[in-house]
Amino acid sequence: MALADQTNPVREGEELPADVIDRYLKAHMQGLVGTPRISQFPGGASNLTYLLQYDNRELVLRRPPFGHKAKSAHDMGREFLILNRLNDGFPYCPKAYVHCTDEAVIGAEFYVMERVKGIILRADFPPELAFDEQQTRMLCESFIDKFVELHNVDYQACGLAELGKPEGYVQRQISGWTDRYERAMTPDAPAWEAVKTWLHDKMPADHAKPGIVHNDYRFDNVILDPDNPQQIIGVLDWEMTTIGDPLMDLGNSLAYWIEADDPQPMQLMRRQPSHRPGMHTRQGFVDYYAQRAGIEIPCIDFYYAYGLFRLAGIVQQIYYRYFHGQTRDPRFAQFIQMNKLLEVKATQVIVQSQL
Template structure:
């Protein structure tokens, strides 16, 4: 088994025309020779990611999903800028080479970045890694450490002070995701009314120290060094990045974090090996984050509930495209069940919360 992340054949309907993209890239990126072999990375449910293998170089192409024309949700130029400017303060960003706004090349805007080879963890830890419980715990702590490091980046020094508006971030996120969920709701989707009401009632003030908010920090968006699998050498998927409350970002990440004692329905939605012996529980994750960041976290239930509601909004937006025939990706047919499961879990947390 090859541990480094592998591309596969391109999904039907998501092909790139090599006769169009190859000459364009050769004209804009020095040193490219030959015709690339094009394949697709199978992970992800939003922007599409392709591998272009040249004789002497490998490049990665990112483009928006098919069937979605709202540029603000899949802004290639913004993600390109974040990669190239944030890497001055956060060296785990891959280098981006080119941003193309000419949609005639592949049918949409896109950008090209370096390929950072390494291990990307999915729903399980590969047996070949042979990590024991102590090593797994250290890997998990390193994962949290990089998260804290990101939130502490001097974004103004990176030229990203205009990336977002930290003021009233909490309120705007709740209102924004309420609106987006309503617009993406299909007849078979839950309404989330009780959760939305609870979030509005329990809403805290913004944390006084805003930071870079990744908005999708998960194990399957970080790259591990093949020579030292406990070390993170890259962080991917910056399309949702902005400035805001770091505790809201912590809630985003914990919404994906399925621990060993979670019930079977939640285990079924797990996308990273967060259940293994050595991995921190959600509460231990929060405690370690608080220790490393120096931030006080008194009401994490709110941030966790927000993370689940936001995740349901993302899931529903993707399912909306499938429901209306805008994508042929059969994986998305199951997203309606994930949305319902998230609402059930959110209601259980509300029932047990001390807030």
């Protein structure tokens, strides 16, 4: 288990009261022994994730970020519901146990779920994971296979139809992310005017087969089997999940997919090992997805440009909190540069699509 995802000491300003959490959990769960030792998972820039280590059990606690702006963007109850209902149709979700709606307990809503132990990849493979090109390709295709499997889940049978309304999904995403971006503007942020106009003008019709949209599917949100690291045993971070167009979700994931031939400024944004020999290019990702889903994707440009704009919206919302002193996490200081790079890339995608 040496490769299993490790935690760090809790970041300054993001501490939790162990004694308060202990009293609450023991009142709502049976069999917990001792007082929890609390550490923090290093990934994530939105909701915060902590490891609670009891003498006889490990649990994971999720709560919104400190100083967050929009409660609707960090809905603990919604994420708790998704984990409980989706597990029957997509058994890679952790099981959720307790949802606390009383913000007086720790200052925010939170929920507690099982810990799925395994490997979580971040920017690079750990040295111990010496995959050759063929093994890397198998991992990449396993990652895409799970994505297709999620999009094919019968969300109505899982009791998740209430998550979203497929009709008008594309239009709501473009207008919604435009609004969220503009409300999170800081004086140093790019305006994205040309891209916003193009996305509005090029919106496709609603997808004929809507599905569950994860909205943040990338390698650091999946858990690999430590005994067989080419296999995925868990999928995390369901806070933005809804019902909508699977191709929009594909565009979201492509926005994170930095490939080996991308220029150096883009490489600086890479947060997953998508550049490794054996990983598909973005076009290869799309082609393999289409093959496994049994569909045709004649042009991905709109969805990819949308994914880049949406990612910029997320980045800017986080940077807004940093800019206004609502978080001291030093990782967020450079998010404004990431935003600017995303605008450049989205503009390039649009220009190429018009040639």
